[in-house]
Amino acid sequence: MVYNFNGGPSILPKEVFEEASRAILDFNGTGLSILEIGHRTALFQEVVDELRVTARELMGLDAEHEVLFLHGGASTQFFQVPMNLLNQDATAAYLDGGEWGRKAIKEAKLFGTVEVVASSKDKNYTYIPKGYTIPPAAAYFHYTTNNTIEGTQMHAIPETSVPLVADMSSDILSHVMDFNRFALIYAGAQKNIGAAGVNLVVVRKDILGKVQRPLPTMMDYRQHIEAGSLLNTPPVFAFYVCMLTLRWLKQQGGVSAIEKINDRKAALLYQTLDSLPMFRPTVAKEDRSKMNVVFVMDDPELEKSFLATCKEHGMVGIKGHRSVGGFRISLYNALPLESVEVLTELMNDFAHTKA
Numbered sequence: 001m002v003y004n005f006n007g008g009p010s011i012l013p014k015e016v017f018e019e020a021s022r023a024i025l026d027f028n029g030t031g032l033s034i035l036e037i038g039h040r041t042a043l044f045q046e047v048v049d050e051l052r053v054t055a056r057e058l059m060g061l062d063a064e065h066e067v068l069f070l071h072g073g074a075s076t077q078f079f080q081v082p083m084n085l086l087n088q089d090a091t092a093a094y095l096d097g098g099e100w101g102r103k104a105i106k107e108a109k110l111f112g113t114v115e116v117v118a119s120s121k122d123k124n125y126t127y128i129p130k131g132y133t134i135p136p137a138a139a140y141f142h143y144t145t146n147n148t149i150e151g152t153q154m155h156a157i158p159e160t161s162v163p164l165v166a167d168m169s170s171d172i173l174s175h176v177m178d179f180n181r182f183a184l185i186y187a188g189a190q191k192n193i194g195a196a197g198v199n200l201v202v203v204r205k206d207i208l209g210k211v212q213r214p215l216p217t218m219m220d221y222r223q224h225i226e227a228g229s230l231l232n233t234p235p236v237f238a239f240y241v242c243m244l245t246l247r248w249l250k251q252q253g254g255v256s257a258i259e260k261i262n263d264r265k266a267a268l269l270y271q272t273l274d275s276l277p278m279f280r281p282t283v284a285k286e287d288r289s290k291m292n293v294v295f296v297m298d299d300p301e302l303e304k305s306f307l308a309t310c311k312e313h314g315m316v317g318i319k320g321h322r323s324v325g326g327f328r329i330s331l332y333n334a335l336p337l338e339s340v341e342v343l344t345e346l347m348n349d350f351a352h353t354k355a
């Protein structure tokens with residue numbers, strides 16, 4: 001038995017792996033592989049349609065918002081967003097809450113002025129900055145909803161009249177939120193949506209078409225909207241896996257149902273950490289992420305020993321990001337509660353034998 005706590009690409013539902021494997025050999029009884037059908041065939045159009053409709057439904061999007069599936073990962077959105085939304089002489093406001101946000105800031109500076117409204121860099125991004133003001137004239141305000149590497153999460157949507165732009169790569173569809181409040185949302189698929197190679201982008205149409213610079217076709221959201229995310233050959237298999245994963249989520253009862261399970265997983269893990277002094281969570285309590293739980297052990301020998309114990313018991317992907325160290329346990333939608341139960345039991349046993 002393997003328990004997969006990888007940070008991304010990460011665990012997907014077993015049913016998705018099974019169905020996707022079948023489709024490689026024979027897609028829906030056609031005798032053709034999903035890998036060899038044209039992206040403009042009716043067969044594949046059905047996949048794209050279901051993917052789009054299910055994503056809209058799960059997020060409860062209104063008619064003003066379009067859903068796109070693009071290439072290039074979230075890192076491409078770091079520059080595609082300002083390219084489409086930020087004029088050279090304008091200012092965008094950014095929150096510097098973690099390593100991914102910092103990368104987004106760096107790219108945005110290529111296209112206009114960036115005002116960093118607050119940063120938690122002073123404490124290694126172990127908390128979410130609060131009490132900042134967003135300049136009302138900003139073209140948009142960008143933040144990362146969940147800091148995958150550091151293990152912090154924003155638990156409320158900022159109140160502002162400035163258009164909101166969010167990188168939701170690591171917590172999208174993990175809990176209920178009003179997605180319609182955002183002007184633009186992007187998320188790399190490899191955490192909660194499906195297979196790597198796809199980016200989900202939600203965009204409110206009225207914010208587009210306002211930049212003066214000419215946009216390369218593949219970078220222009222409006223062109224992708226017009227082409228229904230089929231401007232060129234999409235990553236067809238990744239689209240398919242995303243469609244299956246969203247279909248699975250819908251079958252589970254959607255976002256509100258998965259949120260209940262996610263809450264139980266996070267509560268169990270944090271309670272265990274708080275009850276065992278050997279393990280030390282690294283982030284401010286009120287900003288703890290329900291998707292990525294980061295902790296360290298103060299004794300490097302014990303840390304090594306615990307890592308080895310976990311490995312023996314089939315736990316993979318628990319080592320912390322290279323910039324933080326310690327451990328990172330990712331609790332994405334597809335991770336069953338049972339995996340967290342097994343892990344926390346192991347932590348309890350370990351703490352008691354080593355105490």
Ligand SMILES: *Cc1c(COP(=O)(O)O)cnc(C)c1O
Binds near residue numbers: 100146148189
């Ligand atoms: C994983 C991740 C990224 C990077 O995604 P790529 O698809 O590798 O570009 C960006 N932002 C956040 C919050 C992430 O978790």
